[in-house]
Amino acid sequence: MNAPTSALPTVVIGAGPIGLAAAAHLLERGLEPLVLEGGECAGNAVREWSHVRLFSTWAEVVDPAAEKLLAPTGWARPDGATYPTGADWAARYLQPLADALGDRVRYGARVTGVSRVGRDRVVDADRDEQPFTVHVRYTDGTEERLIARAVIDASGTWSTPAPLGGDGLPALGERAVADRITYRVPDLKDPAVRARYAGRRTAVVGSGASAFTALALLADLADEAGNGTHAVWILRRGIGASTYGGGEADQLPARGALGLRAKAAVDAGHASAVTGFRAQAVERVGDRLVLVAEDGRRLDPVDEVIVLTGFRPDLSFLAELRLGLDERLQAPAALAPLIDPNVHSCGTVYPHGVNELSHPEQGVHLVGMKSYGRAPTFLAMTGYEQVRSIAAALAGDQEAAERVELTLPETGVCGGAGLFDEPEPAAQSDGGGCCAAPTTLQIGTGAPVSSGGC
Known part of the structure; x- marks a missing residue:
């Protein structure tokens, strides 16, 4: 017989920035979290871009509830005005936070399915009264069935990058x-x-x-080596006033500076732009590659291709749940109009919480980059506000759940050429690039450092 739902833990999928913050907020509300992380340490996805510097400061990427949990451990808060790398973020904040949570975090635990106990997605009878069943596969090959009162999916999108093809499918020859x-x-x-x-x-x-980051790094390489290193920057749209972002008008200065560095790479001749190019095929010609567009254009051969066209959510293990997702963005239906890059390219996304993140299946929430589906420009502080609201709702404090406790910085960008192609990073660990400033947009530049492992 199953335990009463109120006595069960809330399962959090992903021990990245937003997943760990969710656990901290749940504990603050007197609720028991159980964090399941597919990797072997906290911030597993963040560590994969450890060399990249965030364009949000430390002050913007430390969650308030998490900081309270860390305080008794002797944790030293980094200088709030400085910019961490992914390695810094993982080693100096995410791993200490996971350690503070103790055995509430399980590593090497990959979620393979979520459903209602005894109910597939078709069955209506007593559905909302049943707890959730979460199927987990561990790295040693063993499997387990966990029972939960609620599920918060903070697994991010890092593990599922978008392909080269301009139609959302792999270009012909891409896999080869x-x-x-x-x-x-x-x-x-x-x-x-x-x-x-x-x-x-x-x-x-x-x-x-x-893409800005890659262009800037390749330009630096060309400057250092003087060896003919060159980038061919391929855009699916044209170049306009907003192509390089907000510049000096961006309230996240490091993000604005990043766009200016990309522009400088083009102006200096280290990168040449090809506009309106939607790749249909890639061919191997000798030892080089030729990209072919839908309109028949063929580019001069290149040696390597860096595809930075965004990320998309893995919804496969949620197939037995009744999710209300926007058909285009794969984001919660109530959130999608607020983040749709076809419409929004100026200012910020309105802070949001449980109301925008709820589904027909009560008690399940997609948060962090996962909640944005295919949309870009996600900020860590947005995710922290999401899980604060959700934890309040799960604790029965609806007034706090509906209260807005966040003011977001503005992008300074209007007219938005760049947003269409670039949803942010994040894996079964919430953050791929999730945030810092966000996950893909969050990527800034700076001196890369070693990740140092787990």
Whole structure:
């Protein structure tokens, strides 16, 4: 016989920035969290972009409830005015926070399915009265069935990058040349990675902050080596006044500066822009690659391709739940109009919480980058506000759940050419690039450092 629902834990999927913050807020409300992380340490996805510097400061990427939980451990708060790298964020905040949560965090625990106990998605009878069943596979191959009162999915989108093809599908030949394509910002401080791009022509596909970062890093490589390193910047749209972001008008200065660095790379001749190019195929010609557009254009051969066209949510393990998702963005239906990049390109997304993140299946919430589906420009502080609201609602404090406790910085961007292609990073660990400033937009530049492992 199942335990009373009120005595069950709330399962949080992902031990990244937003998942761990969710656990902290639940504890603050007297609710028991159980965090399931597919990787072997906290911030597993964040560590995969450890060399990238966030464009949000430390003050903007530390959750208030998490800080309260860390305080008794002797944790030293980093200088709030400085900008962490992914490695900094993971080592100096995420892992200490997970350690403070203790055995409430399980590593090597990949969620393979979520449903209602005894009810597939078709069955109506007594559905809302049943707790959730969460199926987990551990790294040693064992499986377990957990019972939960609620489920907060903060697994991010880092593990599912969007493909090269302009129609949302892989370009013809894309899989066959996978050895020459990367879907992440490369770490050019790594000698092996550096050798892959030095002295070569690299196609950079995308128009958001990740693409800006790659262009800036390749320009730095060209300046240092003077060896003909060149980037071919491929945009699906044209270049306009807003292509490079908000510049000096951006209230996140490091984000504005990143766009200006990308512009400087083009102005200096280290990168050449190709506009209105929607890739249909990629062909191997000798030892090089040729990209072919839907309109028949063929680019001059390149040696490598960096695809930074965004990320998308993995919804496969949620298939037995009744989710209310927007058909285009794959974001919660009430949230989608607030973040739709086809409409919104100026200012900020209105802070939101449980009302915008609820589904027909009561008690399940997608948060963090996962909640944005295919939309871009997610900020860590947005996710912290999401889980604060959800924890309040689960504790029965509806007034606090509906109260807005966040003011977001403005982008300074109107007219939005860049947002269409670039949803943010994040895996079964919430943050891929999730945030810092956000997950893909969150990616800024700075001196890369070693991740140092778990």
